[in-house]
Amino acid sequence: MSRMGDVLAGFHAAWEFESDSVLIRYERGIRTPKLFQSLGERRIPLRALSGVTLTPGKRGTVVLRAEPRPGADPLMEAAAGQLKEGCDPYRLVLPAERETLAEYYADELRAQLTPGDEPVERFLVPAPEVPLSFKAYDGKASFDGKTVFFRWFWTGASSAKWKAGDQSFAVSQLSGVEWRSPEVFEGHLRLLRSDVASPAQADQDPAAVVFGLGYGPVHESLPFAAAVLAAVRERGAVAAVPAAAPRRDPADIAERIRHLGELHQAGLVTDEEFSMKKAELLAEL
Numbered sequence: 001m002s003r004m005g006d007v008l009a010g011f012h013a014a015w016e017f018e019s020d021s022v023l024i025r026y027e028r029g030i031r032t033p034k035l036f037q038s039l040g041e042r043r044i045p046l047r048a049l050s051g052v053t054l055t056p057g058k059r060g061t062v063v064l065r066a067e068p069r070p071g072a073d074p075l076m077e078a079a080a081g082q083l084k085e086g087c088d089p090y091r092l093v094l095p096a097e098r099e100t101l102a103e104y105y106a107d108e109l110r111a112q113l114t115p116g117d118e119p120v121e122r123f124l125v126p127a128p129e130v131p132l133s134f135k136a137y138d139g140k141a142s143f144d145g146k147t148v149f150f151r152w153f154w155t156g157a158s159s160a161k162w163k164a165g166d167q168s169f170a171v172s173q174l175s176g177v178e179w180r181s182p183e184v185f186e187g188h189l190r191l192l193r194s195d196v197a198s199p200a201q202a203d204q205d206p207a208a209v210v211f212g213l214g215y216g217p218v219h220e221s222l223p224f225a226a227a228v229l230a231a232v233r234e235r236g237a238v239a240a241v242p243a244a245a246p247r248r249d250p251a252d253i254a255e256r257i258r259h260l261g262e263l264h265q266a267g268l269v270t271d272e273e274f275s276m277k278k279a280e281l282l283a284e285l
Contacts, residue, residue, distance in 0.1 A: 006105075008064070008092065008094075008101065008102065008105050010064070010092040010093050010094040010098075011061070011093045011094070012026060012027050012029070012031070012032045012033065012036055012093070013025065013026045013027060013036060013092055014027075015064075015092055015105075017105065017108070017109070020045060020046055020047075021043050021044055021045045021046055022043075022044045022046070022049075022066065022109070023041060023042075023043050023044075024041060024042045024043075024044060024089065024092075025040075025041040026039055026040060026041060026042075026089075033086060033087045033219075034217065034218070034219035035083075035087045035089070035218055035219040035222065035223075036087070036089065037219065038128075038219040038220065038223060039075075039089060039128070039223070042089065042125065042126070043125075043126065044066065044068070044073075044090075044125055045124050045125070046109075046112050046113060047114070047120075047124060048068055048069055048072035048073065048120070048124035048125050049066050049067060049068060049069065049072075049109075049113050050067050050068070050069045050113065050114070050115055050116055050117055051066075051067040051110070051113060051115055052064065052065065052066050052067065052106050052109045052110055052113070053065050053067065053106075054099070054102055054103055054106045056096075057093055057094075057096075060095065060096045061093050061094060061095060061096055062093075062094050062095075062096055062098070062099045062102055063091055063092070063093050063094075064091070064092040064094065064102050064105070064106060065088070065090055065091045065092070066090045066109070067090070068090060068125070069116075069117070069118070069119065069120050069124075070117060070118075070119040070120070071119040071120045071121070071122075071123070072120045072123060072124045072125055073123065073124070073125040074123050074125065074127045074226040074227070074229045074230040074233070075089065075125070075127075075128070075222065075223065075226040076090075077123075077226070077229060078177060078179050078222060078225040078226040078229050079179065079181075079222060079226075080179065082179075082180070082181040082183075082184075083181075083218075083222075084183070087218065122233065123230055123233055127226055127227045127229075127230030127231070128223035128224075128226055128227045129227075130143055130144055130145040130227050131143065131144045131145070132220075132223060132224045132227055133224070134216060134217070134220035134221050134224055135215055135216070136156075136188075136189070136209035136210060136211055136212075136215050136216045136221070137153075137156045137209075137210050137211055137212030137215040137216065138152060138153055138156035138157040138158065138161060138203065138209055138210050139151055139152040139153050139156070139157055139161070139166075139209050140153070141189065141209050141221075141224060143224060143227060143228055143231075145171075145227075145231060146170065146171055146231075147168050147169065147170050147171070148168070148169045148171075148174075148191060148228055149166070149167070149168050149169075150166060150167040150168075150206070150207075150209055151166045152165075152166060156210075156212070156215075158203045158204055160199075160203075160204045160205075160206070161203075161204075161206055164206035165206075167206050167207065169191050169193075169207065171228070171231045171232055171235060172235060173193055174191050174192060174193055174228070174232045175192045175193055175194040175232065176192040176229065176232060177189065177190065177191060177192060177225045177228050177229045177232070178190040178192060178208075179221065179222060179225040180202075180211075181218060181222075182211035182212075182215070182216045182217060182218060182221060183218065185277060186202070186210070186211075186256075187210070187211035187216060187221075188202035188203075188208050188209065188210045188211060188216075189208060189209050189211075189216065189221055189224070189225055190202055190205060190207060190208035191207040191208065191228070192207075193207065201256070203256075203259070212263075213263075253282070257278055257282075260274060260277055260278060261274070
């Protein structure tokens with residue numbers, strides 16, 4: 001391996017190469033993605049990586065990317081492929097003139113890795129530190145390492161959630177988490193329980209908080225989901241992220257259209273977005 005302590009600095013981050021890991025330090029500058037700023041730094045054990053690539057980037061850059069093994073990083077497991085390229089914590093973007101240097105480090109790193117995509121049995125990358133909290137559209141979520149708390153907001157919570165009351169879930173009750181990015185319509189964080197069937201709609205599920213414009217941003221809700229997932233996995237539970245929700249019933253769709261109409265009237269959704277999403281919802285009837 002290259003000399004211990006060698007540092008390769010790029011845009012928004014710097015990689016420091018150690019004998020058994022790569023320490024990634026993220027910048028806190030105004031142009032740095034907020035997810036990187038919230039992560040601060042991450043130590044990635046070499047056994048958590050399966051490979052490294054170097055490819056041309058945009059506008060005179062090259063991109064060095066480490067490839068985490070499936071199941072090695074709770075953050076990437078919770079993200080389930082939904083992160084935008086610019087927010088991928090395993091990418092290091094460098095000026096094109098540093099390509100030769102980047103290739104040197106890529107070769108050195110490859111020599112230390114065991115190639116293959118075999119999933120690992122437990123997380124190898126440390127989870128974000130608790131306590132953590134964030135504001136969703138319909139409530140505040142907090143996690144102290146042992147229990148997840150949802151406190152509902154009267155301005156956003158559905159009547160079903162109000163009737164259920166504020167919620168607390170011990171890690172021992174959970175089998176996993178389901179995170180749907182707030183950067184797509186109807187993002188949410190749902191706590192999964194093996195013995196309880198979840199309602200199709202997250203806004204009807206007391207074990208879920210829903211995201212909205214400005215609520216549940218990626219840099220707050222994703223580390224939160226990763227920390228919960230890691231705590232669940234540490235207890236030996238099987239954490240699964242279902243791919244798709246069941247089809248909705250007409251009452252659920254009517255409620256979503258009503259909520260969409262409120263966002264539209266408040267100026268938070270454009271005419272085009274309102275028409276398009278309303279058509280999508282009606283198509284599900």
